[in-house]
Amino acid sequence: MVQKKDGDEAKRRGRPRAYDPEEALRRAMDAFWKSGYSGTSLDDLSAATGMNRPSLYAAFGDKRSLYLKALAYYWQVALGTMRADLAQDRPLADSLMRAYEGALSIYFSGDDRPRGCFVVGTAVTEAMEDAEIRESLMTGFLEFDADFEARFRMARDNRELREDADPATLATLATAVMHTIAIRARSGTPRADLAEFARKAVSAICG
Amino acid sequence: MVQKKDGDEAKRRGRPRAYDPEEALRRAMDAFWKSGYSGTSLDDLSAATGMNRPSLYAAFGDKRSLYLKALAYYWQVALGTMRADLAQDRPLADSLMRAYEGALSIYFSGDDRPRGCFVVGTAVTEAMEDAEIRESLMTGFLEFDADFEARFRMARDNRELREDADPATLATLATAVMHTIAIRARSGTPRADLAEFARKAVSAICG
DNA sequence: TTTTTTTTGTACCATATCGCATAAAATCCT
DNA sequence: AGGATTTTATGCGATATGGTACAAAAAAAA
Numbered sequence: 001m002v003q004k005k006d007g008d009e010a011k012r013r014g015r016p017r018a019y020d021p022e023e024a025l026r027r028a029m030d031a032f033w034k035s036g037y038s039g040t041s042l043d044d045l046s047a048a049t050g051m052n053r054p055s056l057y058a059a060f061g062d063k064r065s066l067y068l069k070a071l072a073y074y075w076q077v078a079l080g081t082m083r084a085d086l087a088q089d090r091p092l093a094d095s096l097m098r099a100y101e102g103a104l105s106i107y108f109s110g111d112d113r114p115r116g117c118f119v120v121g122t123a124v125t126e127a128m129e130d131a132e133i134r135e136s137l138m139t140g141f142l143e144f145d146a147d148f149e150a151r152f153r154m155a156r157d158n159r160e161l162r163e164d165a166d167p168a169t170l171a172t173l174a175t176a177v178m179h180t181i182a183i184r185a186r187s188g189t190p191r192a193d194l195a196e197f198a199r200k201a202v203s204a205i206c207g
Numbered sequence: 208m209v210q211k212k213d214g215d216e217a218k219r220r221g222r223p224r225a226y227d228p229e230e231a232l233r234r235a236m237d238a239f240w241k242s243g244y245s246g247t248s249l250d251d252l253s254a255a256t257g258m259n260r261p262s263l264y265a266a267f268g269d270k271r272s273l274y275l276k277a278l279a280y281y282w283q284v285a286l287g288t289m290r291a292d293l294a295q296d297r298p299l300a301d302s303l304m305r306a307y308e309g310a311l312s313i314y315f316s317g318d319d320r321p322r323g324c325f326v327v328g329t330a331v332t333e334a335m336e337d338a339e340i341r342e343s344l345m346t347g348f349l350e351f352d353a354d355f356e357a358r359f360r361m362a363r364d365n366r367e368l369r370e371d372a373d374p375a376t377l378a379t380l381a382t383a384v385m386h387t388i389a390i391r392a393r394s395g396t397p398r399a400d401l402a403e404f405a406r407k408a409v410s411a412i413c414g
Numbered sequence: 415t416t417t418t419t420t421t422t423g424t425a426c427c428a429t430a431t432c433g434c435a436t437a438a439a440a441t442c443c444t
Numbered sequence: 445a446g447g448a449t450t451t452t453a454t455g456c457g458a459t460a461t462g463g464t465a466c467a468a469a470a471a472a473a474a
Contacts, residue, residue, distance in 0.1 A: 014420020015470040036332040038245035042462060052423060054464075063462070115335055120390060125243040125332045127393050128322055137394035169407040173380070176387035176408070180379070183327060183386055186334050187344035200376040201383070205411075221450020222440040249432060259453060264433070 021059060024049040028060070029070035033115050036122045037067050068132065074118040075140050078106065079147075086147055092155040093206045096174060099148075100198040103178055107185040116186030120179060141175065148174040161206070170205055177201045228266060231256040235267070236277035240322050243329045244274050275339065281325040282347050285313060286354075293354055299362040300413045303381065306355075307405040310385055314392040323393030327386060348382065355381040368413070377412055384408045 031048035032040050042063060046053055060066040085098040108114045115121060119140065127134040148171035155161045161170075181194050238255035239247050249270060253260055267273040292305040315321045322328060326347065334341040356378035362368045368377075388401050 011472070012420075013418080013472055015422070015472095017421065034335055036243065036245060038243060039332070039336075041460075043460085053462085055422065057463070058421075113335065116331070120327075121331055121335070124323070124328055124390055124393055125246070127395070128241055128320065128328065129246075134395045137390075138396065141391060141394065166407065166411075169404075169411055172387070172404055173384070173408055173411060176383040177380070179387040179390055180383035183331055183344075184348060186331055187348065188334070188341045189345065197376070197379055200373065201380055204373075204376055204380060218442070219450075220442055220448080222442095222452070224451065248430075250430085260432085261434075261454095262452065265451075270432075 019049065019051055019055070019059075024051060024059065025066075025069060025073055028056075028066055029073060029118065030110065032067055032070055032122055033110075033118045034112065037064075037126050064130075067126075068136075071119070071123055071133065071136055075136070078103075078117070078119070079140070079143055081106065082144065083147055086151050092151070092160045093202050095151060096202045096206070097198060099174075100178065100181065100202070101195070103181060104185070104191060104194060104198075107182060108191050114185045114188070114191070116184075117178075117182035120182040121186050144175045144178070145171045148172075155206075173205055177205075226256065226258055226262070226266075231258060231266065232273075232276060232280055235263075235273055236280060236325065237317065239274055239277055239329055240317075240325045241319065244271075244333050271337075274333075275343075278326070278330055278340065278343055282343070285310075285324070285326070286347070286350055288313065289351065290354060293358050299358070299367045300409050302358060303409045303413070304405060306381075307385065307388065307409070308402070310388060311392070311398060311401060311405075314389060315398050321392045321395075321398070323391075324385075324389035327389040328393050351382045351385065352378045355379075362413075380412055384412075 027048045027050075028045050031044050034040075035044065042053055042056070045056060045063070045066065049056065051059070056066065060069055081102045082099055085102045086095055088095065088098060090098070103117070107116050119137065123133050123137055127137050145168075149167045152161065152165070152167035152170045152174075156163070156165055156167060161167075177198065181198065185191070185194060234255045234257075235252050238251050241247070242251065249260055249263070252263060252270070252273065256263065258266070263273065267276055288309045289306055292309045293302055295302065295305060297305065310324070314323050326344065330340050330344055334344055352375075356374045359368065359372070359374035359377045359381075363370070363372055363374060368374075384405065388405065392398070392401060
């Protein structure tokens with residue numbers, strides 16, 4: 001377990017890759033993010049990643065397979081930032097606002113116009129005809145709910161919330177606020193308006 | 208203005224149409240609803256409507272034009288049922304639940320699996336690259352907000368809500384609940400679960 | 415240096431897709 | 445009945461699309 005290191009630096013045998021796999025996956029994700037799954041062609045993906053078709057295929061499999069990898073990568077990033085934001089030791093309302101600010105900076109990232117959430121903006125469309133995507137959405141959303149719920153439960157134990165508050169309901173409400181922000185960001189609502197709404201929503205939910 | 212009637216029954220001059228325009232539009236909408244804009248081909252639309260390509264083209268213009276007509280039609284139906292549900296003279300919570308039940312029966316309509324909201328499930332994806340769709344979303348969502356807000360304002364005047372409740376914030380929250388229901392319906396959450404969540408959300412919002 | 419291994423780049427194939435040209439069909443008007 | 449008018453039906457054509465074959469290139473191993 002010592003001499004081999006992890007395959008990352010291990011000298012591979014043939015011609016070296018001209019791309020960084022994670023960077024390429026990010027760029028492919030960006031392409032899908034912009035135009036959706038069906039609206040993104042292999043030419044688009046090739047242009048976005050700088051890889052030619054056979055390299056794309058060798059690295060990630062076919063188009064659908066590449067999309068699924070992008071989706072998994074997005075979940076990882078989105079859930080990761082959300083957990084980091086909620087984990088900080090702050091009052092409940094601050095904690096929630098952090099989570100929404102974190103989401104907003106994802107939804108408004110990229111040099112193009114605001115693109116919202118990758119999942120809401122692209123995967124939901126495909127969920128109707130692709131069972132694997134559908135299941136990914138179910139579990140992803142439930143994880144969001146669960147993280148929010150844990151935070152609300154903690155707040156109730158800390159007397160930041162009334163005894164009779166229901167953490168599960170509040171959590172789903174909190175996810176709902178995230179969903180509407182994702183939808184509206186992609187539809188052109190200015191970031192400041194969404195941040196303002198998030199503040200008021202947090203007050204309403206916590207108060 | 209008397210003899211001509213509205214062009215509906217007026218004897219047209221050439222070969223009669225073999226289709227009902229509104230029915231055809233509904234079927235085209237169903238096709239888009241299932242696979243999204245980019246994922247639906249003219250062959251799909253032709254099969255769904257029973258019209259051949261040239262007839263489709265003559266009746267609705269090109270693919271994008273047909274999609275825009277379907278989108279407008281959906282807004283009309285969705286806003287219509289929502290207004291009808293909210294207009295009934297009932298206590299606030301009942302009123303809101305009616306609106307959510309109405310939405311659920313749209314999201315779970317069709318003989319296929321649940322398809323959620325046409326707007327959330329298909330138009331949001333295209334909003335990134337199509338300004339006209341983007342604007343349609345903005346105005347549509349704001350109309351939802353406005354209708355909810357009017358209902359909350361009425362409730363506050365009727366003392367069904369506390370004096371210090373903010374109708375605008377509650378309205379956006381109510382739309383947020385609708386959005387999350389739309390997303391989750393398409394992602395496979397059972398209808399009963401969504402109805403249950405709607406009930407709890409309504410309690411939280413009104414209480 | 416030669417061989418082996420892996421990746422790249424060009425080109426290609428079969429099919430899908432969008433849109434339209436053109437002729438046949440069905441109705442109204444004279 | 446015969447011409448005018450509108451819709452339907454078949455099919456074409458240019459391009460886009462997803463996927464792959466094959467040879468050249470670049471590195472390690474022998």
